[in-house]
Amino acid sequence: MKETTKIPYKIYLEESEMPKQWYNVRADMKNKPAPLLNPATHQPMTFEDLRPVFCDELVKQELDDTTAYFDIPQEIRDFYKMYRPSPLVRAYCLEEKLQTPAKIYYKFEGNNTSGSHKLNSAIAQAYYAKQQGLKGVTTETGAGQWGTALSMACSYFDLDCKVYMVKVSYEQKPFRREVMRTYGASVTPSPSETTEVGKRILAAHPGTTGSLGCAISEAVETALGMDGYRYVLGSVLSQVLVHQTVIGLESKIAMDKYGIKPDVIIGCAGGGSNLGGLISPFMGEKLRGEADYQFIAVEPASCPSLTRGKYAYDFCDTGMVCPLAKMYTLGSGFIPSANHAGGLRYHGMSSILSQLYDDGLMEARSVEQTEVFRAAEQFARVEGILPAPESSHAIKVAIDEALKCKETGEEKTILFGLTGTGYFDMVAYEKFHNGEMTDYIPTDADLQVGFDGLPQM
């Protein structure tokens, strides 16, 4: 399709054009994602199984693979208006720098205090908790983006928010912690003495700096043990992908408005919430045979769940308290290296995206972190925005694709997700500037351990 109108640097939708429903791509999938299994019985999780842990409405969304659209409640739409619509940016300056005939667009989700797209689901989850009359929610956070987003959402709805923050991050990222405290959240370094599992771990490993798996276990235990509390999660789950479709829906509306059709859509992939949210509406068209797109998931070479993982049932958490999900996974015992893209250090992948990948509807690439930071710096210098290390994985591949177009002369239209800003990641940038950043690629022996005793389905 030809561009018929001069495209502005940034396309902002009017409030009246913002999506009023989230899209559930599972409804259009012929091969549905495999169901979550109860870790004790290996039977599919039911509404009753899940409701002690998650809010009722969120359990419904989690289990519903047939309804194509969920209404976005008015209160959530009002909150979205405080920081959305997010801009769809035409990267004119990057295009010129690369001297590429490609047209590059990015959907920028970093213009809010949480610094990422995480807020899109945090506010939804907080809303349903409030609607259910709950007092508060618990969660874990590693790098801190999800914890920050949830703190903001809970503050807005006057809900208590208890965040278990991996101890090493709690100590190394005091600023993230203070942002959460500004929004009234209580932040506990994990493992802690506030839970049985925390005490047990501390007794066994007195000097431990914690892990995401342990923090999840503490957050779940706390939610289960307190009246009027539930546990919430910022990625991986299908409900989260549904909420994040606001990213893709806005992108599509903005592009349609100007007659733009992307050829390639690129996103970074950790648990899959951003990538799934960005591509869902486009994938829906592909699944329904209405249009075709190339989708590329980008993951760190140090944590390559799609490109080197196994498609199998596995635990979602290293503590093995959560349901089993069928997904591309490196094994719940996989310990990712200290890659600076904290949001991509996850052993598994959304079961929706895993199924789409397995069906050949989406590609995946892995990239090393020094080349990611080179791309990040190149991008920052021409486009102004200082990107998060996670988002920079998508930038790296978008630049690769644009340079391919330069060779072939193709005028492809590239859309990528710029999920957030790197203001709290300057330690990583400093290492990069000082030439102290290294790359790490796991050996085959490091991968795919710990599947014994899991269901083979």
Added chain:
Amino acid sequence: MKETTKIPYKIYLEESEMPKQWYNVRADMKNKPAPLLNPATHQPMTFEDLRPVFCDELVKQELDDTTAYFDIPQEIRDFYKMYRPSPLVRAYCLEEKLQTPAKIYYKFEGNNTSGSHKLNSAIAQAYYAKQQGLKGVTTETGAGQWGTALSMACSYFDLDCKVYMVKVSYEQKPFRREVMRTYGASVTPSPSETTEVGKRILAAHPGTTGSLGCAISEAVETALGMDGYRYVLGSVLSQVLVHQTVIGLESKIAMDKYGIKPDVIIGCAGGGSNLGGLISPFMGEKLRGEADYQFIAVEPASCPSLTRGKYAYDFCDTGMVCPLAKMYTLGSGFIPSANHAGGLRYHGMSSILSQLYDDGLMEARSVEQTEVFRAAEQFARVEGILPAPESSHAIKVAIDEALKCKETGEEKTILFGLTGTGYFDMVAYEKFHNGEMTDYIPTDADLQVGFDGLPQM
């Protein structure tokens, strides 16, 4: 005026509606700001006096108090499009929280990587340097916002950028430093061995952690000593206020579009660049008798140049190398306390704003930092945005005014400038959360020292 249309949460102008000219309020002032004086001769600075230090075009803008509008060059307008128009936000949530009949708007300048409005002038100054064929520019930075903005601007135009960063900030704010390095700037802790004045100061005070005054002196010496370099400054100067009028012009266009007329306009005031930029177009109407507005400058009680200063000629820098300016000042020897709003720790005030204040066209209030942080936190929790300590001075007074309206029942329309975000100020927030923040009000003896030998005009 009545609101005729439903006002959105955020008003974004179209690119075609963005200002094409900056406004120079001096053209409409009956009492012009007093001229800069040569510190040696006490005669008004001429074009020839200033051009070794500043770019030619910027000297012209500095000295021109009759031309009402300056064209914004296309290249600068293109750069503005990468992060502007900035949103004019209706603070619906804050209004509801305060239960006030007042209508509160804020112009948010924090949605760019520099995190503040500083970029508006940085890109202009870098552009004129490039146009003049220069190789690079030098500057000083304290807290780092200006240095970051200038680094971004120089990176865009491929200019060398040498930043002298006050040593204590260089060491305590490594993240700001790394952002500047990401944009390719060289950042030197000041005082340094790279300049004569730096060596002299280091010899006399071996353990000194530096000061803004010293960093200015080093930056000026470096610019004067290198072929193809000039010095640039981020506030106080009239040229900077002119560039910053893009803030007020956009605000006015957005408000006019929806038939909104502000009654009260509030901004924080350090050197005056943000406040001057915000109020100029409205002040112009007031000066021409076309409309009336109440203007309020907000400054820290610890550095009260307008509310407790003297209107007199003084040095702009503590190193006493810059021209003399007539302004409200605490004396160039005044040492501000370690208030956390680094951008407001300046002994003087823009000569334009000083004259307007002296003519009774603008009010000023001083506020203490603990109440400022209380307002900041209250704002963050309902409006989402984590404000910079500087900006929070304006928030504090906007809330005060809105609460007054609650008492009187008046439905005033309040506009304030939200100049930036506080992501790099979490040390200050942490102190506030921990109850360790103190207030400081200087005694009369602390103020107004060092005027001996200065011209009395």
